[in-house]
Amino acid sequence: MHPDKWPGPKGYNLGFYKHLWSSCSEDIFKSCCVWLDIGQFPTSLNSSNIAFIPKVNSQTTMKDWRPISHV
DSSP, X not given: OOTTSOOOTXXXXXXXXXXXXXXXXXXXXXXXXXXXXXXXXOGGGGOOEEEEEESSSSOOSGGGEEEEEEO
């Protein structure tokens, strides 16, 4: 994954986490372990932002758009 791609819902991109991984990895690991222990993920993990990118200069139908999703 490219570190400067679109930021997530909280505004942090992959580069942020890579740069600060030594500081935040333990918290992220502990959170994941809790989710796995209780068998339930926070509902916010299932959210996604969808954007439509035009494929052609003049869009007249939905086929003329490319949907992309980012969590």
